[in-house]
Amino acid sequence: MPEGPELHLASKFVNLVCKGRLFKGPIIKSEVSKHADVEFEDEYTISATSRGKEMKLTLNTICEDKKSLSKSRSLDIVFQFGMSGKFDFYEATELKKHAHLNFFTKDEPRMVLSFVDYRRFGKWQVGGEWSKERGPCVMFEYQAFRKNVLDNVKHSVFNKPICEFLLNQTYFNGIGNYLRAEILYRAGIPPFVSARSVLEPLCDEVSENSEKLRLKTETPDILQLCHILPQEVINLGGTGYDPEGRDPDYSKFSEWLQCYYKEGMDNMADHNKRTIWFHGNPGPLVPKEITVRGLKRNSKVAKNNAKKMKKDTESEQSEVENGGSETVTRRKLQEAEDRDAKQKTVKSSRKSSAKSLKTLSNKSRKFDSPSDLGKNESAHIRKIVKTVEEKDLNQKKSKSSITEKSSASKIVVNGDSNTLKAKVLQKGRKRRATPNSVIVKSDSIGQKHTTPGDRRSKSSVSILNGRSVVDGTPKSVRQRSERAARARRRYQR
Secondary structure: OOOHHHHHHHHHHHHHHHOOOOEOOOOEEOOOOOOOOOOOOOOEEEEEEEEOOEEEEEEEEOOOOOHHHOOOOEEEEEEEOOOOOEEEEEEOOOOOOOEEEEEEEOOOOOEEEEEEOOOOOOEEEEOOOOOOOOOOEOOOOHHHHHHHHHHOOOOHHHHOEHHHHOOOOOOOEOOOHHHHHHHHHHHOOOOOOEHHHHHHHHHHHOOOOHHHHOOOOOOOOHHHHHHHHHHHHHHHOOOOOOOOOOOOOHHHHHHHOOOOOOOOOEEEEOOOOOEEEEOOOOOOOOOOOOOOOOOOOOHHHHHHHHHHHHHHHHHHHHHHHOOOOOOOOOHHHHHHHHHHHHHHHHHHHHHHHHHHHHHHHHHHHHHOOHHHHHHHHHHHHHHHHHHHHHHHHHHHHHHHHHHHHHHOEEEEEEOOOOOOEEEEEEOOOOOOOOOOOOOOOOOOOOOOOOOOOOOOOOOOEEEEOOEEEEOOOOHHHHHHHHHHHHHHHHHHO
16 A cells, blocks of 8 residues: 555656646546546646645646736645555556546647556545645654644553554554554564553653754654654655565665565554564554464565566667657556466466376376286285185184083082082073983972983083083084984884
């Protein structure tokens, strides 16, 4: 956003290109603009002055003799540049796309002075005066500016953080985003401390002697820096802050910056969602929701654009020496930027296609030949067969372990010379005891007496040579054998 130095440099540019030129004809406004029309069709001259973040164009009619002095008139148009406003001077063969107010010269070849604003935040006021809501200019009304700040330091608006208060045009007319960052950084003041705590100690330095109001050069305070730094930007020449790098002298300004958009610096959005650049401790009045923003534009882009602009100006100067046209337009620079954008898109598409080819080659690397394909298929089949066999073995093992658990039992034998007392203790699910399980008479436990000649001859537990042996045959096999034995007995009967 253009700040005080940029407005002053724009006024100097207008005075330079309009010096010794007469303007005539209707002042053409763009169809898109909603601001007031300017009606001034006489021959006139144009001059410009600036104050803070405002610039005034003055149109004066030409008076050839003393009689016409009474009929002479002038018209003031006050401009505010908004986010991207500027003045441009070029041949009147074709108006620029975003030229919203155009003043045409009288002499041939006809030239045009245009107010260009591609974001359309700028505005103008016909017959206007300097805004009363804005305070004295920090660049050219320093003493009134300093007095205005220190006389009102008791107001509640001074409770805001100093970084936000520096943008208040009632007190700091001409200070913008990059200037506030540079002022606070060079003064060593954290951005989120109250403005009163910074400015109130300066009230004690003011005395009746006006020498106290003079600028100090050794250790300037924050108010003196508000005057010194804009003057330094003006003395650099060029157009001041130009993030697009269209000014061939923009490298001087980028070298002058120490904090704003510099690597190694911190940034944070203030309470008004505007980014403040700083270094170190931000202060106690930081917003609750801290948001950090990255660099929007790489410094290399601005440097490259500045180099291109230098080449263009050198080529145009050579054309002038050889008898070419004297006008310097920005169409070539725009075409160069469009070419760069196209080259970047082509490069990115090439990179993406190369990546996709790499991934395809990595996938096809597994099956480079038919023999490799057959090897991989046979290995895959062997793997599947192996897993199936392992599953079968695991199932068989699990079945045998389940039958062993269900049929396993403990036999407790009480030693007697004639009789054996055995008691079956089963694990897991209790299975109904078969009649032929060798359970000997016991008076203490009421159990069934079994005889060796019982029809159900199969038993889950048998005693061989005084030892208990667990029959490990599966239950389904036993059931089939029992059914076969019953069938044989029925047949014999």
